[in-house]
Amino acid sequence: MTDLIVARGLGKSFGSTRALHEVNFRVNSGRIVGLIGPNGAGKTTALKALLGLTRFEGELSVLGLDPYRQRYQLMQDVCFIADVAVLPRWIRVRQLIDFVAATHPKFRREVCGHFLARSDVKATSRVKELSKGMVTQLHLAIVMAIDAKLLVLDEPTLGLDILMRKQFYDTLLNEYFDEQRTILVTTHQVEEVEHILTDLLFIDRGRIVLDATMDEVQEKYAHVAVRPEHLAAARTHKPLGERQGLGRTHMLFRGVERADLERLGEVGVPSVADLFVAVIQGARA
Amino acid sequence: MRRFLWLIRREIWENKAIWIAPLIVLACMVLLTVTGNVHLGPIGSSEGESAFGQIPRETQIKLVLIAYAGLALVVDMVMGIVAFFYSIDSLYGDRRDRSVLFWKSMPLSDAETVLSKFAVAAIAIPVVAIAAAVLAQFVIAAGGSAKLAMAGLSGSVMWAPEAVFGGILIAVLWCITAILWYAPVIAYLMLASAWAPRGPFLWAVLPPVAVWVLERVVLHSEYVGDFIANRLFGLYRLLGPRSPPDMENAKNLGAEVAKLSDVDLPGSLRELYGSPELWLGIVAAGVLLAAAMWVRRYRDETS
Numbered sequence: 001m002t003d004l005i006v007a008r009g010l011g012k013s014f015g016s017t018r019a020l021h022e023v024n025f026r027v028n029s030g031r032i033v034g035l036i037g038p039n040g041a042g043k044t045t046a047l048k049a050l051l052g053l054t055r056f057e058g059e060l061s062v063l064g065l066d067p068y069r070q071r072y073q074l075m076q077d078v079c080f081i082a083d084v085a086v087l088p089r090w091i092r093v094r095q096l097i098d099f100v101a102a103t104h105p106k107f108r109r110e111v112c113g114h115f116l117a118r119s120d121v122k123a124t125s126r127v128k129e130l131s132k133g134m135v136t137q138l139h140l141a142i143v144m145a146i147d148a149k150l151l152v153l154d155e156p157t158l159g160l161d162i163l164m165r166k167q168f169y170d171t172l173l174n175e176y177f178d179e180q181r182t183i184l185v186t187t188h189q190v191e192e193v194e195h196i197l198t199d200l201l202f203i204d205r206g207r208i209v210l211d212a213t214m215d216e217v218q219e220k221y222a223h224v225a226v227r228p229e230h231l232a233a234a235r236t237h238k239p240l241g242e243r244q245g246l247g248r249t250h251m252l253f254r255g256v257e258r259a260d261l262e263r264l265g266e267v268g269v270p271s272v273a274d275l276f277v278a279v280i281q282g283a284r285a
Numbered sequence: 286m287r288r289f290l291w292l293i294r295r296e297i298w299e300n301k302a303i304w305i306a307p308l309i310v311l312a313c314m315v316l317l318t319v320t321g322n323v324h325l326g327p328i329g330s331s332e333g334e335s336a337f338g339q340i341p342r343e344t345q346i347k348l349v350l351i352a353y354a355g356l357a358l359v360v361d362m363v364m365g366i367v368a369f370f371y372s373i374d375s376l377y378g379d380r381r382d383r384s385v386l387f388w389k390s391m392p393l394s395d396a397e398t399v400l401s402k403f404a405v406a407a408i409a410i411p412v413v414a415i416a417a418a419v420l421a422q423f424v425i426a427a428g429g430s431a432k433l434a435m436a437g438l439s440g441s442v443m444w445a446p447e448a449v450f451g452g453i454l455i456a457v458l459w460c461i462t463a464i465l466w467y468a469p470v471i472a473y474l475m476l477a478s479a480w481a482p483r484g485p486f487l488w489a490v491l492p493p494v495a496v497w498v499l500e501r502v503v504l505h506s507e508y509v510g511d512f513i514a515n516r517l518f519g520l521y522r523l524l525g526p527r528s529p530p531d532m533e534n535a536k537n538l539g540a541e542v543a544k545l546s547d548v549d550l551p552g553s554l555r556e557l558y559g560s561p562e563l564w565l566g567i568v569a570a571g572v573l574l575a576a577a578m579w580v581r582r583y584r585d586e587t588s
Contacts, residue, residue: 053389054585071582075392088384090299102291103391139387 004029004150004182005050009058012045019045021206022058027199029149030179034193035186036276037203043186046203047154050184051080063149076105079148081156087139089128093121100142112145115171132159140168144176151176153185157192165192172196194272202279209283210275222253222261223270230264237261241278252278292393292401293409299378303410306367307417310360314421318428338438345442349429353452354459356425357418361459364414365467368406372474375402376581377485395582399475403574406471411460418456422449455550462554466520469566472573479580516566523553 005027012020020042027033037043049056052071060067065074087096093116101109116123119137127135136159143151157165173196177183187193200217202210212220225248226234237260239251252270253261261267270278297303337345376399379385388398426449430440442448477489497510557563 051390053386055583072392072394075390080390082386082390083383086383086386088299088379088387089382091295092298095295095298099291099295100391103288103393105392 002029003027003061004063005184006061007046007050007058008060010046010049010060011057012042012049012054018206020049020056023203023206023208025201025208025211027182027184029182031198032173032177032183032185032196033199033201034190034197034272035184035201035203036190036272037186038280041203042206043203044154047080047082047152047184047186051078051082051152053082077149078152079143079146079150080152080154081139081143082152082154087127087135090126092124092126093130093138094123096127096138097123097142100146104146106147107142108145108147112141115141115144133161133164136160137164137168144171149181151181151183153183153187155187156185157187157189165189169193169196190273190276191271197272200272200275202276204280204283207283210279217272217275218269220254221270221275222256222258223268223274224251224253224261224265225249225268226251226265234264240282241274243274250274288393289397289401289404292397293405296375296402296405297409300371300405302367303371303405303413306363307360307413310363311417311420311424314356314424314428318424318431322428335436335438337433338436342442346445346448349443349445349448350451350455352425352429353422353448354455356421357452357456357459360418360421361414361456361463364410364417365463368410368467368471369474371410372402372406372471373478373485373489375406375475376479376577377481381483396578399479399574399578399581403471403475406475407464407468411464415456415460419453422452422456458550458554462523462557463520465563465567466516466557468570469573470516472570472577476573476577476580479577479584523550523557 003026005025007023007025009022009024010020011018011022023042023046035043035046045054048054049060050062050067052067052069052074055068062074063077067074091099097109097112100107100112116138119134119141121130121134121138121141127138130138136157140156143153157168160168169192172183177196185193185197197214199213200210201208221240224234225245227248231249234249234251237253237256239253241252243250248265252274258267337348340348379388426443430443433440433443474489478485481488493509493513497513500506500509
C-alpha cells in the first residue's frame with residue numbers, strides 16, 4: 001500500500017472564517033474512503049484543495065503531485081464530480097461523449113456505453129432535456145468509464161431516488177472498484193455508503209475528528225442494546241452516545257472489553273451514522 | 286492538435302451565432318435579389334441600370350468591385366459583433382452555469398482552453414466571415430446580372446474576374462487586417478470574461494469608459510478616448526476617400542466614381558502594416574491573453 005494522498009497541516013480560510021484547521025491525513029491506494037461531516041464542516045474545501053481548485057496552506061500531495069501547481073498532470077489520473085448538475089446544459093449526450101473520448105486519453109467509450117445502456121439517457125438528447133437523475137447517471141457513466149487512479153465524488157447521488165442510489169453504489173463497488181483504484185466520497189446519506197467504505201474520515205468544524213479503517217472501527221467501537229436493569233452499570237463505562245429504543249437503551253462504547261459489554265446487553269457493530277453522531281457530539285462537547 | 290480542434294468544435298457547438306448570423310445575412314442578400322432590389326446606380330430611379338450602361342466597362346468593373354468590397358465589409362461587421370459578444374462570454378458562460386467544474390475535471394490545460402477560445406474569435410469566425418462574404422458576393426452578382434439583363438444590358442460585368450477576385454481578395458485582406466488590429470480587443474474582452482465575478486459585459490466596458498470620463502473631467506484631455514476610438518474604429522479610416530462620392534444625387538456617375546480612385550487601400554494597408562501601432566497591439570494581445578490564462582487557471586471557483 002502506498003500513500004496516494006498525504007495532507008500535512010492542510011489549512012484554508014475564507015476571510016476570517018477558518019474552513020480547515022491544519023488538518024493531517026493520509027489515504028492509501030486501493031481504498032474507498034468516506035469523508036463525512038455536517039454541512040459547512042470543510043469537506044468540500046478539502047476536496048477542492050485535493051483537486052487543485054483552490055489555494056491552501058500547508059503541504060498536500062496527491063499521487064505525488066502538488067495539486068495546485070501541477071493540476072494539469074494530476075487530471076490525467078484523477079477524476080471527479082465536484083458538484084451536482086455541472087454538465088453543460090447546451091450539449092447533446094453524443095457530443096459530450098465524443099468530446100470526452102477525443103480529449104481524455106483514459107476514457108473507454110464502450111464502458112461508458114455499457115453504463116448508459118442501462119439508463120434512460122438517449123444519445124440525441126440535450127443535457128437540459130434530461131431529468132436531474134438522468135444527468136447524474138450520465139455524469140457517473142462518463143466518470144466510471146475513465147480509467148483513473150483516484151475518483152473523487154462530492155455528494156454524487158444528490159437528487160437521485162433510492163433505487164438509483166443503491167444501483168449506483170453497487171455498480172461502483174462491483175464494476176468499477178479494484179485494488180488499483182481509490183475512491184474518496186462525501187455524502188449525507190451515510191447509511192447507503194457504509195457497506196462499501198473501507199476507511200472513515202470524520203470532519204467537523206474544519207478538524208478531522210475520526211480517522212480509522214472500518215476494521216479498526218469494528219475492533220474499537222461497539223454498539224450495545226442495554227437492558228434497563230444494567231443502565232447504571234453501562235454508564236460507568238462512559239458511553240460515547242446514548243439513544244432510546246424499544247425496551248433497550250442503545251449505547252456506543254469505545255475500547256471497552258467485549259466480555260464486560262456482553263453482560264449489559266446484545267453487542268453489535270455500530271452503524272456509521274451512530275458513530276458519526278456520537279463522535280461529532282463528543283468532539284463538540 | 287487533434288484535441289485543440291475538438292476544443293474549437295465544442296465552441297462552435299455551443300455558440301450557434303457563429304453560423305446563424307452569416308446565414309441571416311445571406312438570407313437577406315437572397316431576399317434582396319429575388320425581390321429585384323439589387324440596384325446598380327441611383328436608388329429609386331428607373332434609369333439606374335441604363336445610366337450604369339452608359340459608363341465605360343472599366344469604370345463599371347470598378348463600381349462592381351466597390352459594391353463587393355462593401356458587401357464584404359457588411360458581413361465582416363456582423364461577424365465582428367458576433368466575435369465581440371463571443372469573446373465577452375467566452376470565459377464566463379461556463380462559470381455562470383457551473384459547468385466549468387466539469388471542464389476542469391478533464392485533462393485539459395487552462396492555457397489550451399483560453400487559446401482555443403481565442404482561436405474561435407480570431408480564426409474560426411473570420412474564416413466563416415470570408416466564406417459568407419464570398420457567397421454573398423455570388424448572390425449579389427446573380428441579382429445584379431439579372432437586373433442588367435432585364436434592362437437589356439450584358440450582365441457579364443458582374444462576373445468580371447477583376448471584380449470577383451478583387452472582391453474576394455479584399456474580403457481576405459480585410460479579415461486578416463481586422464484580426465491583427467482587433468486581437469488586443471479580443472484578448473482584453475476575454476480577460477474581462479475570465480475575471481468578472483458576474484456581468485462580464487459591464488466589467489469589460491466600464492473600466493475604459495470610467496478612465497475616459499475621468500480624464501475628461503479631471504485633465505480636460507481626450508487621450509484615452511482617442512486611444513479607444515482609434516482602436517475600435519480607426520481601421521475604417523483606411524476605407525474612406527477624402528471626399529465621399531454623392532451617389533444619391535449623381536448626375537454624372539463616372540465623375541463620382543472617379544473620386545473613389547483616391548481610396549488607396551493597398552497603400553493604406555502598407556502604411557498600417559509598417560506602423561508600430563499594429564504590432565504593439567499584437568504584443569498587448571499576447572500579454573492580455575496570458576493574463577486571461579492566469580486568471581482562468583487560478584481563479585477560485587469554490588467561492
